[in-house]
Amino acid sequence: MGNPTVTQFEERIAIAEQAECALAFSSGMAAISAVLFTHVKSGEHILASDGIYGATYSLLKQMKERYKISFTYVDFNDLEHVETKLKKENNISVT
Structure with missing residues (x-):
């Protein structure tokens, strides 16, 4: 179960970007690390x-x-x- 505020933020970003979904991270390095370690x-x-x-x-x-x-x-x-x-x-x- 995620944070409802973060979930709403992700949903709104996905809509704004016309994307299927979006992910929010607590920092830029968290986002960069997730991308690199995933791909x-x-x-x-x-x-x-x-x-x-x-x-x-x-x-x-x-x-x-x-x-x-x-x-x-x-x-x-x-x-x-x-x-x-x-x-x-x-x-x-x-x-």
């Missing part, structure tokens, strides 16, 4: 912005060591450069 598997590659939040950088570093993932940092403002760094094995992009 990234051992051995995969992440394309990350060179301007990501410091705690996200630390999380990726820990994931690299623990889950043997690889990642490349790029300037997401330079879309041509991003395109050259895209790899078939990229699982997720973090901006």
Whole structure:
């Protein structure tokens, strides 16, 4: 059983975004962690912005060591450069 205020917030965000559902987290890092741990598997590659939040950088570093993932940092403002760094094995992009 969830918090009714949070549930109502999630429902309204889903409506506003025309989405099937929405999830609310207590912090940005909680949301980022949930996405990464849900979608990234051992051995995969992440394309990350060179301007990501410091705690996200630390999380990726820990994931690299623990889950043997690889990642490349790029300037997401330079879309041509991003395109050259895209790899078939990229699982997720973090901006």
